[in-house]
Amino acid sequence: MKKILIANRGEIASRIIHTCKRLGIETIAVHSEADEHMPFVTEADAAFLIGPPPVQQSYLKGEEILEIALREGADGIHPGYGLLSENAEFASRVSEAGLKFIGPDALTITEMGDKVGSRSTMKAASVPVVPGTDDGVESLEDAIRVAKTIGYPIMLKASAGGGGVGMVRCESEQALSQQFDSVKSRAKMYFGNDLVFIEKYITNARHIEVQIFGDDAGNIVHLFERNCSVQRRNQKVIEESPSPNLSAETKNRLYQAAIDAAKAVNYKNAGTVEFIVDENDEIYFLEMNTRLQVEHPVTEEVTGYDLVEWQIEVARGNELPVKNQDDIQLNGHALEFRVYAEDPKTFMPSPGTITKLKLQSDIDGIRIDNGYAENGKVTPFYDPLISKVIVHGNTRDEAIEKSKRFFEQVEIEGLKTNISLFTEVLNEESFKDGTYTTAILTDWSKK
Amino acid sequence: MTQLKSTMAGTVFTVNVAVGEEVAAGQVVIVLESMKMEIPVEAEIAGKVTAINVNVGDFVNENDVLVTLGE
Numbered sequence: 001m002k003k004i005l006i007a008n009r010g011e012i013a014s015r016i017i018h019t020c021k022r023l024g025i026e027t028i029a030v031h032s033e034a035d036e037h038m039p040f041v042t043e044a045d046a047a048f049l050i051g052p053p054p055v056q057q058s059y060l061k062g063e064e065i066l067e068i069a070l071r072e073g074a075d076g077i078h079p080g081y082g083l084l085s086e087n088a089e090f091a092s093r094v095s096e097a098g099l100k101f102i103g104p105d106a107l108t109i110t111e112m113g114d115k116v117g118s119r120s121t122m123k124a125a126s127v128p129v130v131p132g133t134d135d136g137v138e139s140l141e142d143a144i145r146v147a148k149t150i151g152y153p154i155m156l157k158a159s160a161g162g163g164g165v166g167m168v169r170c171e172s173e174q175a176l177s178q179q180f181d182s183v184k185s186r187a188k189m190y191f192g193n194d195l196v197f198i199e200k201y202i203t204n205a206r207h208i209e210v211q212i213f214g215d216d217a218g219n220i221v222h223l224f225e226r227n228c229s230v231q232r233r234n235q236k237v238i239e240e241s242p243s244p245n246l247s248a249e250t251k252n253r254l255y256q257a258a259i260d261a262a263k264a265v266n267y268k269n270a271g272t273v274e275f276i277v278d279e280n281d282e283i284y285f286l287e288m289n290t291r292l293q294v295e296h297p298v299t300e301e302v303t304g305y306d307l308v309e310w311q312i313e314v315a316r317g318n319e320l321p322v323k324n325q326d327d328i329q330l331n332g333h334a335l336e337f338r339v340y341a342e343d344p345k346t347f348m349p350s351p352g353t354i355t356k357l358k359l360q361s362d363i364d365g366i367r368i369d370n371g372y373a374e375n376g377k378v379t380p381f382y383d384p385l386i387s388k389v390i391v392h393g394n395t396r397d398e399a400i401e402k403s404k405r406f407f408e409q410v411e412i413e414g415l416k417t418n419i420s421l422f423t424e425v426l427n428e429e430s431f432k433d434g435t436y437t438t439a440i441l442t443d444w445s446k447k
Numbered sequence: 448m449t450q451l452k453s454t455m456a457g458t459v460f461t462v463n464v465a466v467g468e469e470v471a472a473g474q475v476v477i478v479l480e481s482m483k484m485e486i487p488v489e490a491e492i493a494g495k496v497t498a499i500n501v502n503v504g505d506f507v508n509e510n511d512v513l514v515t516l517g518e
Contacts, residue, residue, distance in 0.1 A: 054458065054506065165483070189460075233484065341482075349482040351456065380456035384482045 001025060001076045001100060001316055005069040006044065008080030009059060011371035011388060012294070013040035016078050019308040028072055030065055032058035034379045038372065046072060053381040059083045062090040066097055076100035076315055078308075082383070085291040086113055086162070102315040104214075104269045104290045111265055112288040116159040116197050122285045125264035127257045130276060130284040132199035140180045146198050147176055153201040156180065158187030158194075162287060164234030166190055169201050202278050204437050207231065207286075208243055209274040210258035211299045211307075214267040215314045219323040222255045223299050223307075224330055229438045230425060232347045237418070237441065238425060239295035239336045241302050244396055244434025250281045261288060269314045270296070270307055294338070294388070297369060301334035301392040333396040335403055337422050339412070341384040344421040345445060351380045355414030361406050365392040365399075378415060386417065396434070400426055449492055451514045453507045457481030462503055468496045470516065477501070477513050488513060 003026040006013045013029060017040060020027045029044035034053035041047045048068050051058035062084055069077055077094050079085035085103065092106035103109070112118045116136050119129045131150055136159055137143040147154045147170070156179055158166030166187050170176040180196075188194040211223040227243035228236045243251075258273040265288075272293050274286040296307050305328075310321055322328055342349050357374045367390040378384060391406065393399030407422050421441075428444065430436040460480040464470055475487040476496070494516035501513050 235483075348486075349455065349484060351482065380481045382482065 001312060003028065003072070003074045004076045004078055004102070004312070005030065005065065005072070005074040006040070006078050006080065007059070007062075007065050007084050008078070008082075009035050009038065009040060009371075009382065011369045011385065012080040012292075014043055014371060015297075015369050016080065016308055017043045019306055019312070022306075023309060023312065025312070028069070028074055030059075030068060032381070034377075034381055038376065039370070048072075053379060055083065055381065062087065062093060066090075066093055066099075069094075069099060070097060074099065076102050076312070078102040078311070079291065081291050081294055086289075088113065100315045102269070102311050103292075104267060104271060108265050108267060109290045112290050113162070114159055115157060115161065115287055116195060118288060119197075119285070121264055122261055125260050127261045127264070127285045128283060130199040130202065130286060133197045136195040136197045140177060143176060143180055143196075143198060144173055147173065150198065150200045153203070155199045155201045156183050156196055157199060158183065158191055158196055160191035160193040160195065161187060162289070164231070167234060202276050202284065204279045204439070205229075206243070206246075206277045206436075207236075207274065207438055208246065208254060208277050208283075209272050209289075209293070210254055211293075211296070212258050212262045212267060212271050212273060213307075213310055213314070213320055214262055214269065214271070215320045215323070216268060216317055217319050217323075218266070219320050220259055220262045220267060221320060221323065221325050221328060222258050223303050223305070223328060225251060225254055226293075226295055226298055228295060229436055230431075230440055231438055232441045236295060237338050237340075238422070239298055240396070240399075241298040241334050242330060246277070247281065250277065250283065254283055257283060257285065261285065270311050294385075295336050297367060297388060297390040298334040298336045301367065301390055302330050302332060303328060304331060332392055332394045333399045334390055334392045335399050337389045337391075337403070337407075338385055338418075339387045339389060340418045341378040341386055341415050342418055343416050344418040347418075347445075349380070349384045350416035351378045351384070352415035353377050354386070354412060356411055358409075358411040359387060359389070361409045363402050363406050363409075365402060366390070366406055367392070386412070400432070448497070448518075449490075449494060449516045450512045451476060451488055451490065451516065453479060453509055453511045453513055454486065454488065455479070455481055456506070456508050457486060459501045459503050459505045459507060459513075460485055462499060462501070464496050464499070464514065466496050466499055470494060470496060479507065490514075490516060492516065494518065 005028040029047040088109040094101040230238035457479040497517040498515040
C-alpha cells in the first residue's frame with residue numbers, strides 16, 4: 001500500500017495520517033464544508049471536499065468517497081472509528097473495487113454488528129454472555145414476560161445499535177412499558193432495523209475490554225485490557241490500561257474469552273471485545289467492536305506498538321508484527337482523557353470557536369491526539385471530541401499525578417470543556433483506589 | 448402565544464405533536480439531535496399547538512422557532 005484515503009475526520013484522521021507519514025505512505029483526506037480548516041485537511045497530501053456538513057451528505061457517502069479513492073489512485077481506505085467503519089456494505093464495496101479496506105472482513109462486520117446474532121455466536125464458542133434473550137423480543141408482552149424471568153433492572157437494546165446509542169435501562173415493568181416503543185422506533189430511525197432485545201442490567205459493574213488483533217494467516221493475539229468504566233450516557237470519558245482492581249486470574253479469563261471470541265469469527269485486523277465484569281469478578285461478553293477504538297492509544301502507550309501500523313501491515317496481507325503472545329509485554333500504566341466541548345456538569349454539548357488552545361506542557365510521557373487548531377470551530381454536526389490526552393507513567397499513581405499536573409496547565413478558551421471534570425474524577429476516592437464502576441459519573445453528578 | 452425555540456443548533460430528530468393538539472407544561476414536543484445526543488425540547492407552559500415550523504430532518508440554528516403554542 002502506497003496511498004491511503006482516510007474516510008474520517010478530526011483527531012483520528014490526523015492520527016492515521018501521522019503513522020502513514022512515518023511509514024512513507026501518501027494520504028488523501030476527504031472533508032465536509034464545515035471541516036475545511038481542520039488540521040487533518042492540511043496535514044494530508046491531498047484533500048477533497050465531499051459535501052455539506054451533515055454526515056449523511058458527506059462522511060457517510062461511501063460511493064463518492066470510493067470514487068475519489070479510485071480516481072486518485074489510492075490502494076487502501078482507512079475508515080477510522082464511527083461513520084463508515086462498521087458499515088459492511090462499504091467494506092465489501094471497497095474490496096470489490098480492488099482496494100484494501102483497512103479493517104476486518106465485511107462478513108465479520110455484519111456478524112458482530114448484529115448484537116442478537118453475535119450473542120449466539122459467542123455462546124456457541126463458550127464465551128459467557130450477559131443473561132438475556134437469545135432472539136429479539138417482538139412485542140411489549142413478550143418483553144415483559146422475558147424481563148420477569150431475568151429480573152429488573154434490565155437493558156433494552158437495539159440489535160443493530162452500538163457506541164452507547166439505542167439502549168435504555170429499565171428499572172421496572174412500568175419503565176419498560178414506557179420505553180419499549182420509543183427504543184424500537186429509535187432503532188429503526190438510527191440503524192434502519194427495529195429489532196430489540198433484553199439483557200440483564202448488571203449493577204456495580206466495570207466495563208473492561210480486550211484489544212485483539214488477527215491476520216490472514218490465522219494468528220490471533222491480545223494486547224491486554226482497558227478499563228473504560230468512566231462513562232456518561234453509556235459513552236466513555238476516561239480509559240486506562242491495565243485495569244486496576246482486577247486479579248491476574250480474572251484478567252486471564254478475560255484474555256482467553258477475547259481470544260475465543262476472535263477465533264470464533266476468524267477475526268482479522270484490529271478488534272475489541274467488550275465485557276462487563278460484576279462485583280464477584282464474573283465476566284460477560286457485551287459486544288465486539290470491529291474497528292480501531294477511540295481509546296486505542298492507552299494500549300499503544302503500555303505495549304509500545306503502533307496499532308495503525310499493525311492495521312496497515314495486516315491489510316497488506318502480512319502477518320502480525322508480533323505473533324507470539326508472550327512477546328507482547330506491558331510497560332507501566334496509561335490513562336486517556338477525552339476532551340469534549342461540553343458542559344462538565346450536565347454533559348450538554350457546547351459548540352463554538354476555540355479561541356485559545358494550549359495543550360503543551362513540560363511534563364514527560366504526555367501524548368496529545370488533537371483534532372483542532374486554535375481558532376478552530378467545533379460545529380454541532382459531529383461528536384464534540386476536541387482532543388485526547390494520553391498520560392503514561394511507570395505506575396498508575398505516577399500517571400494520575402502527572403495527569404493532575406497537566407490539567408492545571410491546560411488552557412482552552414472560547415467554549416465549555418469537560419476538563420474540570422477530569423480533576424474532580426482524579427480526586428475521587430473510588431478512582432484513586434481503582435474500585436470505580438460505570439456509575440462513577442452518575443453518582444458524582446448527583447452530589 | 449409562546450414560541451418554543453431551539454436551545455442549540457442541531458437536526459430535528461422527532462416531532463412529537465400535531466397542530467391543534469393540547470400539550471401539558473413539561474411535555475416533550477420536539478427532540479433535536481446534535482453532536483451524537485438527543486436534546487428534548489419541552490413545552491414551557493400548557494397550551495394548544497398553533498404552528499409547527501420544522502420537519503423531521505431539518506437543520507435548525509440556536510433560537511430558531513420550532514413550535515408556537517396558543518391559548
